[in-house]
Amino acid sequence: MPKHTGKKVPIHGGSKIFKPSRRKVLKYAGAAAGTALVAPFAPYVQRARAETVEINMLSWYGLAEPDMVEAFEAEHNVKFKPKYYAGGDNMLAALAQSPPGTFDIIHTDAEYARILIERGDLVDELNPADYPFDDMLHDDFTRFPGHWKDGRLYSVITRFGHLGVAYNTEHVSLDEAMSYDVYWNPKLAGKVGHFDWHLPNLGQVSLLNGNSDPGPFDISADAWSGVRDKTLSLKPQVKGFFDYGGTFASLKNGEILACVGIGDWVTGVLEKDGAPVGSVVPREGGIQWTESYSIVSTSTKKDIVRQYIRYALSPEGQVRSANMKAYPGFTVTKSGMKALQDRTPVEAERTGQVEGAPNNPITLINEGRIHYRDIPKQQSLEEWNEFWSEYKNA
Numbered sequence: 001m002p003k004h005t006g007k008k009v010p011i012h013g014g015s016k017i018f019k020p021s022r023r024k025v026l027k028y029a030g031a032a033a034g035t036a037l038v039a040p041f042a043p044y045v046q047r048a049r050a051e052t053v054e055i056n057m058l059s060w061y062g063l064a065e066p067d068m069v070e071a072f073e074a075e076h077n078v079k080f081k082p083k084y085y086a087g088g089d090n091m092l093a094a095l096a097q098s099p100p101g102t103f104d105i106i107h108t109d110a111e112y113a114r115i116l117i118e119r120g121d122l123v124d125e126l127n128p129a130d131y132p133f134d135d136m137l138h139d140d141f142t143r144f145p146g147h148w149k150d151g152r153l154y155s156v157i158t159r160f161g162h163l164g165v166a167y168n169t170e171h172v173s174l175d176e177a178m179s180y181d182v183y184w185n186p187k188l189a190g191k192v193g194h195f196d197w198h199l200p201n202l203g204q205v206s207l208l209n210g211n212s213d214p215g216p217f218d219i220s221a222d223a224w225s226g227v228r229d230k231t232l233s234l235k236p237q238v239k240g241f242f243d244y245g246g247t248f249a250s251l252k253n254g255e256i257l258a259c260v261g262i263g264d265w266v267t268g269v270l271e272k273d274g275a276p277v278g279s280v281v282p283r284e285g286g287i288q289w290t291e292s293y294s295i296v297s298t299s300t301k302k303d304i305v306r307q308y309i310r311y312a313l314s315p316e317g318q319v320r321s322a323n324m325k326a327y328p329g330f331t332v333t334k335s336g337m338k339a340l341q342d343r344t345p346v347e348a349e350r351t352g353q354v355e356g357a358p359n360n361p362i363t364l365i366n367e368g369r370i371h372y373r374d375i376p377k378q379q380s381l382e383e384w385n386e387f388w389s390e391y392k393n394a
Contacts, residue, residue, distance in 0.1 A: 053078045055301055055308070058094060059107030060086065060291070061244055062326020071320075072311050078304060086244040087197040088112035089385065095122075104299035105308070110290040111199070111375045113155040114146035123294035126153045130306060132313055135333040137362050145372060147292055155292040158312045159321045159329035162288055162361060162370060163200050163263040164281040171257045178282045180208040183258055189237055193256035196241040198388035199373055200261035200287060205231050207284040207371070216287070218377035228387055234260075235394055251277050264351065265289070265327040271350075281359070285369045291329065315339035323347055330361045 057064045057080050064082035073079055083098075085091045088109050095106070095116075106116065106123065116122045133142045136157075147155040165177045171191075176182045183192050194201055199217075206216035206227050219227065239256050240246075247266055250256045252275050259266070263286070267277045293309045295302055311317045318336025321329055323344055330353060331337045341348045352359035364370050375381050 051077075053301060053304060055080050055105065055305060056103045057082045057105050057107060058091065058098075058103045059084060059105075060326075062324055063107050065324075065326060067323075067325050068320050069308075071316070072308055076304060076307070088115075088199070089197075089381075101298045101300075103296045104301050105305045106294045106296060107158075107291060108155075108294065109373065110144055110146040110155070110157070110292060111373055113292055113294060114375070116294060117146070117149050117154045121297055123154050124297050124302065126156060126295065126306075128153045130310060131156050132333055132335075135313075135335055137332055137334055137337060138365060140365070140372075141332055144290060144292075145374070155294040156309055156313070157290060157292045157332050158309070158317075159332060160288055160290045160361070161263055161265045161327075161329050162279075162281055162286045162364065163204065163261065163373075164279055164286040166251070166259045166262045166267050166277065166279045168251070168254065168257040168276055169278050170276045174280065177258075177278075177280050180204055180260075180282055180284055183234055183237060183260055188257055190239055191255075191257040192234065192237040193239050193247065193250050193259040194241045195247050195259060195261040195266075196243055196392075197261060198384050199375070200289070202227055202231065202384060202388070203287045203371070203373060204260055205234075207287070210284075212285055212371070215371045215374070217371075217374040220378060224379055228391075231387075231391055232394060235391065241392055251275065263289075265329065268328045268351070269325070281364055281369055285371055286364065287373050288365075288370050289373055319343050322351070322353070 053076075055078055059082055061084040062068065064080040069080045083094060083103070085094050088111065091106070091108055091112055092115065095103070108116065136142050141157050144157050147153065147157060165180060165182060167177045167182065171187070172182060172185075176185065182188070203216045206219060206223070209223065209226050209230055211219045211223050211227070239250070242250055242256075242259075247259060247262060248270065251259060251266065252270050252273075263279045267275075267279045270277045293312065295305050295309075299305060312321065313333060313336070315333075315335045316339070318331045318333055319339050322331050322336070322340050328347070328351065330351065331340055337348075337353050340353055348354050349357075352361060352363075354360070357363070361370075376384050
């Protein structure tokens with residue numbers, strides 16, 4: 001995505017509008033199949049008390065755990081039943097491998113929400129008036145790329161975070177971490193890890209190669225060749241490619257001293273647990289992951305799901321999201337950030353979600369240092385995925 005300019009960001013970047021058919025959704029899924037997968041509203045409560053309603057959620061790990069949903073479950077007599085994935089390609093695989101009607105709500109990344117929406121019949125159109133867009137921290141969040149189509153809303157932003165250099169603070173200095181070049185530092189030979197998902201990893205290498213305008217995911221054939229060559233040159237430094245759990249474990253036990261493709265969503269959990277790790281947005285810029293909820297068109301529980309999305313955007317829901325045990329995220333609303341500062345000020349300070357902090361996430365966006373993660377614009381998603389497989393086997 002282009003740097004923030006203060007103007008509305010178009011829903012479809014680049015010159016090509018991405019319109020996958022069901023066949024394409026299944027194709028993406030096939031490519032990923034081998035990879036590991038404030039007060040709530042009362043009207044529904046009276047009807048639901050007789051029997052607990054089960055809500056089936058497809059999401060990243062942690063979004064349906066008690067620290068996120070227990071208060072809503074108790075108030076509304078519902079129970080979330082999750083199917084977890086890691087990485088957008090794996091979300092598509094899980095969706096393709098499940099019969100219609102399996103899920104009620106999908107939690108996904110913005111770039112993959114676009115794929116769901118372009119399909120046309122997977123997720124419902126939403127009423128913008130149901131959600132607090134007037135309370136959003138940034139104008140871009142009111143009409144986030146990939147969440148809207150033809151002026152209609154289909155997915156609602158709920159949390160986000162920034163990816164940069166993740167490193168062991170006992171072996172890598174802050175100055176060294178201020179460039180993605182640190183991954184090639186000889187002292188990290190055999191100690192660099194990859195979070196096993198092509199988009200964030202290749203996006204960071206793309207930024208290192210200077211592809212900041214229009215953005216790291218909108219690059220020419222020559223620039224794409226350069227990204228491939230630069231990525232391949234890192235292989236001698238690499239210890240391994242890690243899934244969700246492996247990324248946490250390898251950083252915690254010192255198996256790796258730096259990790260490509262992640263940020264505070266991993267190191268924040270470990271840092272709060274006492275591990276000597278941290279993350280920083282380097283000079284070349286950072287990449288933003290942006291998560292949202294969509295309501296599945298075949299769900300029979302749309303009213304209560306809609307209420308839960310509103311709850312997730314309430315101050316209470318935003319504080320829970322920012323402190324989520326599985327992985328933290330930034331608040332997206334003004335009232336949510338204020339509640340975070342009031343209720344968990346230490347976490348607000350740690351993550352820069354206070355006025356005047358140099359790493360304040362909104363400040364970083366406004367300074368043009370953040371690029372919204374996206375699917376490739378001038379290459380196909382399959383092409384990036386195929387190169388990632390080649391790189392892993394090189």
